[in-house]
Amino acid sequence: MSDYNFAYLDEQTKRMVRRAILKGLAIPGYQVPFASREMPMPYGWGTGGVQVTAGILTPDDCLKVIDQGADDTTNAVSIRRFFEKTAQVAVTEKTSLASVIQTRHRIPEEPLHDGQILVYQVPIPEPLRFLEPSEVETRKMHALEEYGLMQVKLYEDIARHGAIATAYAYPVKVEGRYVMDPSPIPKFDNPKLSMAAIQLFGAGREQRIYAIPPFTNVVSLDFEDFPFDPSKADHACDLCGASDSYLDELIIDDAGGRMFLCSDTDYCATRCAAGEVGAQRMTLTEGAA
Amino acid sequence: MQTQSLDGGFHNAPIEAAYAFRAVMRAMACPGTIVTLAGAEPPAPLSRAAGVVVLTLCDPETPVYLAPSRNTAAIRDWITFHTGAPLVAADRAAFGLGLWSELGQGGFPLGTAEYPDRSATLIVELPQLAAAGATLQGPGIETSAELSLPEIAAFQANARLFPRGLDYLFTCGDRLAGLPRTTKVR
Numbered sequence: 092m093s094d095y096n097f098a099y100l101d102e103q104t105k106r107m108v109r110r111a112i113l114k115g116l117a118i119p120g121y122q123v124p125f126a127s128r129e130m131p132m133p134y135g136w137g138t139g140g141v142q143v144t145a146g147i148l149t150p151d152d153c154l155k156v157i158d159q160g161a162d163d164t165t166n167a168v169s170i171r172r173f174f175e176k177t178a179q180v181a182v183t184e185k186t187s188l189a190s191v192i193q194t195r196h197r198i199p200e201e202p203l204h205d206g207q208i209l210v211y212q213v214p215i216p217e218p219l220r221f222l223e224p225s226e227v228e229t230r231k232m233h234a235l236e237e238y239g240l241m242q243v244k245l246y247e248d249i250a251r252h253g254a255i256a257t258a259y260a261y262p263v264k265v266e267g268r269y270v271m272d273p274s275p276i277p278k279f280d281n282p283k284l285s286m287a288a289i290q291l292f293g294a295g296r297e298q299r300i301y302a303i304p305p306f307t308n309v310v311s312l313d314f315e316d317f318p319f320d321p322s323k324a325d326h327a328c329d330l331c332g333a334s335d336s337y338l339d340e341l342i343i344d345d346a347g348g349r350m351f352l353c354s355d356t357d358y359c360a361t362r363c364a365a366g367e368v369g370a371q372r373m374t375l376t377e378g379a380a
Numbered sequence: 381m382q383t384q385s386l387d388g389g390f391h392n393a394p395i396e397a398a399y400a401f402r403a404v405m406r407a408m409a410c411p412g413t414i415v416t417l418a419g420a421e422p423p424a425p426l427s428r429a430a431g432v433v434v435l436t437l438c439d440p441e442t443p444v445y446l447a448p449s450r451n452t453a454a455i456r457d458w459i460t461f462h463t464g465a466p467l468v469a470a471d472r473a474a475f476g477l478g479l480w481s482e483l484g485q486g487g488f489p490l491g492t493a494e495y496p497d498r499s500a501t502l503i504v505e506l507p508q509l510a511a512a513g514a515t516l517q518g519p520g521i522e523t524s525a526e527l528s529l530p531e532i533a534a535f536q537a538n539a540r541l542f543p544r545g546l547d548y549l550f551t552c553g554d555r556l557a558g559l560p561r562t563t564k565v566r
Contacts, residue, residue: 097394105394106439109401110474113437114497116409117547117560119519123497147405149398234493266519266562268543287522289409304409304520304562 098145099177104128108146108300112291115302120265121233122216122299130295137170138295140193140212147208147291148174148191153181155189160197160337160354167195184357196259198280200336200358203288205305211274213294216301218262218272238270241312249317258322264310265303273309279323279337284309326351329371331362385457388421390435400436404549407558412516412525414509414557423454429551430477430503435462437501438475443468445488447478450505476502480530488546496543499561506530509552518563527557535565 096102104126111125130138148154154174158167162184170193171182183189186199193210203209215221219229222240232238241262248256261278265271273284274292284290290303303309313319327334329350336358338351350371353359363372390396396419403415422431438444444465446455459465470476470487477483483502491499506528513528514535527550529535538545538561545561559565 097398102393102397103439103441105397105401106437107441109405110437110442111497112405113408113501113547114499116405116520117562118496118543119562121496121543124495147398147402149402150395230494289405302409304560306522307519 095177097150097178098148098174099131100128100142100145104142105146108142111300112143112146112302115291115300116289116304118269119303119307120263120269120271120301122294122301124298125300127295127298131173132169134296135214136166137193137195137212139293139297139300140195140210140295141170141173141293142295143210143291143293143300144170144174144191144193145178147210148178148180150179152178152190153183153188155183155186155192155357156194157192157197157199157355157357158195159339160199160358161356163356185361186355186357196275196277197337197354198276198283198286200333200353200355202283203286205287207288209286209288209290211276211290211292213272213274213292213297213299215260216272216274216292216294216297216299218260218270233269236268238264241270242314245312245314249314254320255313255317261319262312264312266308267310270312271301271303271309277323277337278311278319279321281309281311281319282321324351327369328353328359328362329369331359331367331372332369333359333362333367384423384454385461388423388431388458389462390419393435397436400432404433404436404556404558407549407556408520408547408560409558410520410525411518411559411563412511412521412527412557414511414555416554417556418554423452423458425452425505426450426455426458426477427505427551428554429556430505431458432554433503433549433551433556434459434465434475434477438463438465440464440466442474443472445470445473445476445478445500447476447482449482450478470500473500476500478503478505480504480506484531484534490541490546491544493544496545499544499546501547501549503549503551504530506550506552509550509555509557515566516559516563517566518560520560521563527559529559529565532565535559535563539564
């Protein structure tokens with residue numbers, strides 16, 4: 092028995108978060124204002140995601156937390172331990188075993204199934220914020236469905252770089268209505284946003300919660316002659332050989348040596364355990380021996 | 381003072397409310413899905429599911445409208461004691477509670493174009509609730525689902541207001557289904 096209320100937050104706060112989640116699910120892509128609380132971690136470390144997770148957890152849940160795809164980074168480990176301590180929930184690193192997955196900036200490679208919930212940590216929820224700093228104005232633009240500015244921004248990318256240069260936090264249109272920031276996930280992950288799991292987004296500092304129900308139509312913004320391209324490094328994972336996963340580039344020596352490896356550590360480890368071998372795993376293993 | 385209003389709440393509020401909310405969230409995220417709620421014993425004629433929703437979502441920050449069939453002294457006292465929610469007229473309500481013949485008349489906040497979330501959620505008590513009847517399509521539904529709605533035209537009109545509009549929770553005994561404004565009803 093810990094000295095915290097179940098899942099840390101008090102009941103009135105959880106009710107407020109829960110009401111915001113329900114309205115978010117009813118208006119997919121619309122950012123619902125909520126009275127974000129101070130959490131025992133700094134802004135930028137997932138205070139929004141943590142409040143959403145605290146609002147939805149039950150004692151039966153199995154929680155997975157990832158940061159840029161990895162289960163073993165500081166942010167992921169500390170949030171996982173936070174809920175182990177305050178909600179006594181089971182935790183896992185296996186995507187398929189988790190009922191709730193809190194994520195920073197990635198969607199797991201393994202497709203999520205019906206009944207799972209993906210909670211995103213969101214730094215800036217407003218997709219128009221860097222184009223229009225005024226909240227009054229952006230709110231009006233959402234109300235009037237006035238998204239021309241975003242198309243102009245993408246067009247300027249093409250005029251300047253010859254292609255849409257936005258590589259992460261790539262804007263999407265949800266169910267033909269709201270333009271939404273999918274949080275800074277790589278655009279490689281954008282096609283996965285239409286999925287069987289419930290997706291909840293929490294922005295603590297900006298005090299917004301939004302949601303995408305399962306099987307919702309989510310379209311990445313583009314042009315007919317410059318269609319959306321979910322690009323990734325043109326390489327296979329050097330550890331597990333996967334050619335379909337999002338890769339991190341790792342510098343491994345002072346001589347320009349580098350390797351690519353899956354950003355989703357569970358996906359990579361599962362493939363390695365199944366005997367899949369990438370180009371550099373053998374040399375690494377020999378070097379270690 | 382009568383003491384019935386003191387009974388029938390959650391025994392372990394954080395845990396029971398967590399389970400109840402997950403069920404309500406699933407119902408709202410996947411329209412047509414029927415979930416079962418437990419934990420509350422509200423006074424008749426309030427259904428158990430409606431009572432659980434009130435305990436899970438309502439508090440002093442959420443004005444509640446009680447339609448005439450649910451506006452009894454026992455129910456008023458029970459909601460006031462367990463949640464502290466102010467009881468108000470329909471046009472100021474965040475939650476409405478009653479039969480379809482009462483709540484279907486309208487008069488609830490629909491939200492604004494800039495704040496569509498400031499609309500009411502109606503808890504509609506139905507005599508029966510089954511996954512058969514009107515056809516539902518939209519977010520949360522892979523192909524299509526069916527739900528025994530009390531009528532169709534009102535929900536079509538509500539969906540046309542999107543992104544404004546009302547969201548519905550249908551209750552019958554201890555069972556509940558959701559119908560957000562995004563669902564297309566045929």
